[in-house]
Amino acid sequence: MNVVDLVINNKDRVSLEDVFLNKENSKSIQQLIKEHKYVDELNRYGLPVNNKVILEGNSGCGKTMTAKAIANALGKNILILDLSNVICSRIGETSQNIKGVFDKAAREKAVLFLDEFDQIGKSRGSADKDVGEMRRLVNTIIQLIDYYPTDALLICATNHPEIIDWALLRRFQLSIQFKMPTEEVLDKYYNQLLAPFPEKLQDIERKYQISFAEAKDYTYTLIKSKVIGALEQKEKIKLE
Numbered sequence: 495m496n497v498v499d500l501v502i503n504n505k506d507r508v509s510l511e512d513v514f515l516n517k518e519n520s521k522s523i524q525q526l527i528k529e530h531k532y533v534d535e536l537n538r539y540g541l542p543v544n545n546k547v548i549l550e551g552n553s554g555c556g557k558t559m560t561a562k563a564i565a566n567a568l569g570k571n572i573l574i575l576d577l578s579n580v581i582c583s584r585i586g587e588t589s590q591n592i593k594g595v596f597d598k599a600a601r602e603k604a605v606l607f608l609d610e611f612d613q614i615g616k617s618r619g620s621a622d623k624d625v626g627e628m629r630r631l632v633n634t635i636i637q638l639i640d641y642y643p644t645d646a647l648l649i650c651a652t653n654h655p656e657i658i659d660w661a662l663l664r665r666f667q668l669s670i671q672f673k674m675p676t677e678e679v680l681d682k683y684y685n686q687l688l689a690p691f692p693e694k695l696q697d698i699e700r701k702y703q704i705s706f707a708e709a710k711d712y713t714y715t716l717i718k719s720k721v722i723g724a725l726e727q728k729e730k731i732k733l734e
Contacts (some may be wrong), residue, residue: 508562526544529543530543533644550671552705554705555707569602572605576584589631592638605649611650612654639662640665695721
């Protein structure tokens with residue numbers, strides 16, 4: 495298996511305005527973007543630019559969308575790799591293939607987005623039966639991160655930061671926490687989702703204490719049900 499073949503060269507143009515971020519996260523991401531915009535000026539002062547970021551938090555709360563939006567704001571291509579799909583029994587082969595992905599991103603000066611980062615970042619002291627091989631994999635990832643060029647950007651995402659080796663975590667200069675959206679934020683998101691549809695389709699019962707992804711699926715399912723119901727009613731009238 496060639497992991498490079500599993501990389502998605504994403505073409506979506508996601509704007510930061512499309513992502514629902516709290517004030518703290520928005521501020522951190524705007525700072526990150528500005529650092530890369532003024533990288534030459536900062537380097538003249540000997541100031542390092544953050545280029546290793548980890549996004550932590552619940553699934554469906556905007557981590558992937560945020561990575562796409564950052565790449566778009568920087569005018570960079572984004573390479574997306576879901577690490578849960580690439581771990582194989584031959585850890586040495588996995589290490590070599592992941593190195594190929596890092597090399598590709600470095601050559602293109604791209605944003606490399608590694609989703610499900612905990613799949614390869616498990617603590618080297620874990621009880622995994624292949625702990626020796628996993629330690630070598632973690633060591634390889636540490637080296638890849640250490641030598642990742644400053645003109646490219648590495649963004650990793652995880653739902654389980656607590657199981658990631660501390661030696662890996664401390665190599666990220668910026669950690670951004672994604673929490674479940676509040677009712678107020680979800681209301682704004684529902685308004686955005688419903689805005690393109692006719693008013694008669696917008697009257698739905700809203701659910702809370704769910705992620706953005708769950709709210710989107712829930713909303714579209716209800717709207718589709720309304721549309722199908724209206725079509726079936728028209729067909730019934732025609733038959734009468």
